[in-house]
Amino acid sequence: MIDLAAAANPDWAAEAVERLDADALPAGEDARRRLAVLLGSSQAFGDLLASRPQLLEVLDEAEPTAWDAATIRERARTTGRDAGWLLDIQREGLLRVALRDLLGLVDTPQTAEELSDLADGVLGAALDEAVADEAADAAEVAVLAMGKLGGQELNYVSDVDVIFVHRGDTAAAERVARRVMQVAGGHGPGGVCYEVDANLRPEGRNGPLTRTLESYEAYYERWAKTWEFQALLKVRPIAGPPDLGEAFEALVAPRVWPESLGGDAVEEIQAMKRRVERSKPVVRDGERQLKLAPGGLRDIEFAVQLLQLVHGPADPELRARGTLPALSALAHGGYVDDGDANLFDDAYRFLRTVEHRLQLRQLRRTHTIPADDAERQRLARTVGFRDLPVRSAVEAFDRELARVRTGVRRIHQQLFYRPLLATIASWGIDERVADGQLVDGQVAEDRRLDADAVRTRLHALSFDAPGQALRHLEAMLRGSGRTARQLRVVLPAMLEALSDTPDPDAGLAALRSLAESLRDNPRFLRTVRDNPAAARHLARVLGASPRLGEWFGRQPEVLRLFDEPEALARPRTREELHAGAAGLVRRGGGGTSGDALRRYKRREALRAAVRSVTGEADVVTVGQELTWLSEGLLQAALATVLADEDVRLSIIALGRFGAGELSHSSDLDVMFVHEGDTAVAEEAATAVVDLLAQITPEGAAFRIDTGLRPEGRHGPLSRSLDSHLAYYGRWAGDWELLAMTQARPVAGDEALGQAFIDGMRPLVYADPVPTERLVAVRKMKARLESERAGGKAPRPAAQRPRRTPPSRPRSVRSITAQGSGRGGPRTSRDDLKLGPGGLSDVEWTVQLLGLVHGATDPSVRVPGTLPALDALVAAGALTGEEGVWLRSGWTLLSQVRNTLYLVGERETSSLPQSPDRLARLAHAMHYDAIQELTQDVDRARRRIRKVFDRRFFA
Template sequence: MTNEPSRPGPYRGESGGDSGGRRRSASTRLLRYGFNDPATASRLLAAEELGELGTDAVLLDALGATADPDLALLGLIRLVEAQPDETARRTLLRTVGSAKPLRDRLLGVLGASEALGDHLATHAGDWQSLAVYESADLNPGVADFEAALADVRDPDALRVGYRRAMLTIAARDVCGTADFVQNAAELTDLATATLRRALALAEADAPEDAAACRLAVIAMGKAGGRELNYVSDVDVIFVAEAVGDTEEAPAVQAATRLAAHLMRICSDPTAEGTIWPVDANLRPEGRNGPLVRTLSSHLAYYQRWAKTWEFQALLKARPVAGDAALGAAYCQALEPMVWQVSERENFVPDVQQMRRRVIAEIPAGQRERQLKLGPGGLRDVEFAVQLLQLVHGRGDTTLRSSTTLVAVDALATGGYVGRQDAAALDASYRFLRTMEHRIQLHKLRRTHLVPEDEADLRRLGRGVGFRAEPVTELTRAWKRHASVVRRLHEKLFYRPLLDAVAQLAPGETGLSLDAARLRMEALGYADPSSALRHLEALASGVSRKAAIQRTLLPVLLGWFADSADPDAGLLNFRKVSDALGKTPWYLRLLRDEGAAAENLARVLSAGRLAPDLLLRAPEAVALLGGPEGLAPRGSRALTQEVLAAVRRAESAEAAVDAARGVRRRELFRTAAADLIGAYGTEGLPAHEDPAPSVDRVGEAISDVNAAAIAGTLRAATRARWGDELPTRFAVIGMGRFGGREMGYGSDADVLFVHEPREGVDEGEANKAAFAVATELQRLLQLPSTDPPLLIDTDLRPEGKSGPLVRTLSSYRAYYRRWSAVWESQALLRARPVAGDEELGARFIELIDPLRYPEDGPGEDAVREIRRLKARMEGERLPRGADPTTHVKLGRGGLSDVEWTVQLLQLRHGSCIPQLRTTSTRPALAAALEAGLIDGEDAEVLDAAWLLATRVRNAVMLVRGRPGDTFPSEARELAAVGRYLGYEPSSSAGQAEIGASGEVLEDYRRTTRRARAVVDRLFYED
């Protein structure tokens, strides 16, 4: 024990001062010894049950060394009172007073465990089991515990014998004569002896069953790994064979009766309580499968049906009771299957998915207190170690241990884990397991939650060695170790691969290229040979750059492996590193800013668009350092930057290049933020509200495209007319551009309007306007590797047959005389985006009466709108396209929702100002608020529009080119599913089953509901 208090003077009978002062002095001294209730402690120490021992300073010293001196003193009083006669009391008190080993053991147990204090108070003679202090007693094994239980003849006696043996284990634990590893091994050996004795009792009760079969008990989990807690379920699997002439079926039935009886003996409550539950749910088919199978039946199941997690569980299988030869045969037969499981398709995703599922199932409010299941908990250590064992243990038999810390040491010895990492993991695992043991020891209850009560935390802190400020020191140490575990859990999945690659050299012994290739394949890399070449290129050598890459790559490999396309992520990282390798801030940013490295990994492995943009502007990596770098710039700031860049350019072409550079950077910023989740949707399941991401992406892309057009317009003007055209010129955004709803692959629908300046001939103004509009289009169509910004002017009056640009008065005349209903509908989304702001505002004033008619559209106009919509559905849907999954023109897709909302705007926009918006979702919300649509219908339409928009964005992000249908290629479809928030399936064929099945099913369900609403509101109203 650490920080023991200095030994004070006598605590009673002091001379001098009044009695109150003496009481205060005694209380102060008792507080220094660690008592929490000095008044009660003083009364108990003076109790006649203790006699002269109550005044003995050695008792106070021993109590002060316990986890809870108050609890220890109370337990001692209860034990003395429980003695059957005066002779027994005197023997106990004399032994406690004179035998330090016994005193430390007994009081240590009483101060740590209320439950064992209860046991001693009930079985008053069991304290004598703590009196032995021989060297052989320090590490008892199964044989010792079997001998202690040899005379047991019934379940109650087994429970008493089990607790008596546990007393000795707990005493060695709390006195520090056995560490956590020895303690867990002894608890497991005691459990093994208990299982054997329970089986013997079951066989004695049914000798005919025992004669008919051979039954072996296989320990699993912590029992198999010799890592049991004080209170654990003991996981087992039963295997049986017939004996002699007994047929298989009757033999299995007999074995089942024996196994069930064994479980009841250990698990059922009696007057002496229970020992622990025997859990057989790790058997084939779990609780739905037969309790006992033959060896051949086990083998058939594992060869054909077993899931990855079942082989992971078998890593700890160990025969512990029953027929030893049968148990050994079982483990020997299954061992090859265990060490081949990493060759399964999707092995690593399966293991990772299982860990995520465990975390997700932690009850609300317990996650931060979970020592076992929570992030940074014991399962993080065990999952990481087991994954590394299963990946590397195929070829290295030294890794095949069922005990976690033995496996950690083997991984470090074999070079699969760095020695410092292994030492840190070992220390943190020991600390967390010791905490777990102390928590369970108090009441002998199965719990892994750190207590919240102050007194419980104080006892726990003292129990693990903290004395000065036990609660504060415990909390600080616990959080530190949990942080270490979490960091190493993330790292250890992938670090060994990098070390293996870095150490490869011709003529060296050690890991072969084939073995390294197998390991990469096990982690989900489709082309492990290429992946190894990338790793060698990045991390080989002795330069500082290579050293930093060796630090970064272990974690990056993990993030890549957790994506839909790990190979693409690694390849893109190599390309970016080659482009920026000599830039001093690049690797430093990734090394020192954890967010930057993770963000980069996610962006590089999520599809083609963002990596392609980054490779054309590698310096944009700097945007990934934190949330502020990913925040959208805003329309005004972007336009000012683009115009300034254009002003500095020497030619129109150079000006457009400058504008494209800003657009390229901003598109990357938007795509990166979208992929990383800076807009609020990362990791959300598909049914969560994705609106913030969709809205902000649409606004950001629309704003950067508007800025690029404004800059190009300035460049087109300057080339011939300087800073001012002879006519005012404005660009009006239409469609999704006007609605600020553009996607990554959207065209920019526009109208051009001009008005001659004072004193300028209209013919000259028309020529100038046409020339600048034509030049604007030419400049935007110059060859580029960037995603194109295509200008579409087909929504102008008379369409392709009409003038490219018109004066404001010409628009007025056309709309007054010739305007069709579809034009009024199209103008609902008109918004000035570039050029002369005052002229743009006047254009909007001109068209408002047209798009928001005072009495709404007439019945003929409504029929025409419906006819046009039906015609579009029949004629514009591409041949062969599935109407249930085409996001733009398919049933319940973008067109359905938008035309329904626009009909409401045409009908009611004149009298409901909130409907006068160019954006779909605000218009739908206004219609809901005005009572034009009920809440359920609005929710259905909104959900469909959001999902279709997200799919459209996802397709462009993944494929690097626009599309209105889901990809057919499995890996691309899986990436689209990831973007939409769907976790990969944990079964084989994850891309096809996880993405194609669930994503498409959810999309069809959502849009089918939307189409039903559209049929009622658009076609039937």
């Protein structure tokens, strides 16, 4: 009988024992206990022992020994070459390692070393076999381990990364290398020894499998990328002529450890880190991803490797291959605090133990914690947790895993930043040093050396101007005030967040400015002191949009939103935004000040901007929220200024406002309609504009543009309903009627506003639509593109001039009814709005088709580009594919323009020409590379133009 009490999962052990030959079971009690321990942790070893009962003899060893590489190669030489001969050796070696691990004879790092020795031996045996098969001395081949194998950190189930180097005949060496991969990685009925991966070689799958030293030198000198040198940090010769492997190490060492880590290298490493954290396994599995998710193994490995790469060129002691040896060297050298190093060491051991136990179950490669409670309970018991009266094994496991993850993320930040900040902060303790009074003393010399080290560290953390970043940090940390003390605590987390943003340098400058302007503000201190997550969120926002730092300085109460991430992520509704503005009127007793409305607008617009830069709100959602906010403000302003009940006044939105598609930089295009005393209405309309558009120390709520009204700036600000209808029926230009496709009442007397829309409808959507109107619209679009976008204008048909009133000497403005053509310099064909395939192509196409089909189909009389697109597709005026192309293109280009504004670009009409600025834009839009963004933009514009050419001039 087998005592199953020793098994972590007795049901696994019991099932496996039933399949074993009873006569082959170990006789000794200790051996049977060892069997229960093994089978209770791994179903795969139950299968292995059932198929290879001779391996049960290993359990008779009181302390099973692990085989080193030399032992494995010797056994391989003396074993017959039957099918699966090397796999049998590998499986027994794996069984020995697993027993030692599960019985507690070795710890997890030692287990990883023994697993690596096993793989070394198998690859060495495969090389022996390959050389014997070649039966020639034409070439010598060395096998070099990379990745986890190189670092002697192999899992139970891992790819083994290798590269080959040779001297002599290349064709013969190629045959040897391929045979090594075939023997060590060939599949058989019992499985496979290892998945052998040689893709870390130069040119990957497309490159030769093996190269000479001279060929490697030529490639690394001219073509290699940063990640290739980072991968070589763990390279280790494991088989073949020792001098050849050592020569390869000597060749690559100066490239792995250059005199300094360049800015491009740092950017590539940071980009790799971002890709890892946004990879499919992390997106799919979230925190259950043990390896790649924040707080996982990759955080530890990335932190240690980057510190090695930064400081290793000057300190050879740091050039260790394995994570834990490197971490120990960093601590010994003073680069990492001893306590932090110990915590990181413990976390790494725990996470690797969980990873090993996950893989032991079925000997399958996995890094994902089960979602199912029962499965996680089994894992917890395998790791060593037990059910207790106060909590179950899985509860204890979940709690410990969460604690370790939190610690890993915190220490990850501290490894980068705490030594750096402690050094800077210490300079401010002795003001004589800070003031330069000890210029000839040892302290001043130490500070100079420290400053060099800090700048090196900052450069490695993606700061392009480390000297300026150092000055910002000094300014924030100097002194003993409350703000400086709090910043010393939270800056590690904030700097970590900043280093992974589009513009860390500008973000740090914005943080300094904000800290100085809000030095004694309790809200700022509470945010950075009491809520580390909020502090990190603020840093990410500042690094994505330094412009928002200025807004926070004027509106510090918005910082409280970072304390409530769920509330910040939730979209605003129209009712909420209207109610907020209306509440100001009620509290002000009808005398609401413009400053109160301006503050409300800034607060809500800032909230929308924060959600935009963090990716919590897309351009459509932001446009809706800004539109609803504007409606509420206009309604509140009108309620404040209009006390005469004898006057009915309605505000009509046009352009992007009417479309419900405002951007962060949009004006509000409006016109006023009234019934009653014209003088009173004019005065009220003027007061509304002044109340919201006037610039005061509180800023302006919105730029309000009334230039689309009849006769433009030369006409009255408000007209009666009859006056409007008379003007549009007799004098309006074709472009003015086109603009009315976006008209929508947004504030004031609802019945009057609807009467205006109803009265305009037969004028805008004439049945049939006059041919000359369509020709005029097409001609205007062609002229606009030719004059303002530098494009070759399409050739529209000739049109008969239309009479316009002489009292209106104004240029055609906002022809697209979306704010186009406001003046300014000529733009190029690259203009995202006016150039070929730009936003105006979408908007003109949609509006023209609305005129054409709206006369007979009321369903397409819809303000707004996207709603109108949907209506036109439903009506059959556009195909489904055309609708998708226009929608996705319009959304992307609008998002680009919004993001350009938020990242602080002065020019938002085209993509930046500077590679650095273009890279910041791509990062802010969550692209991994510039090319991905530009390709998406180019594709969108081609598709838009294709639909435009097909539909606009049809």
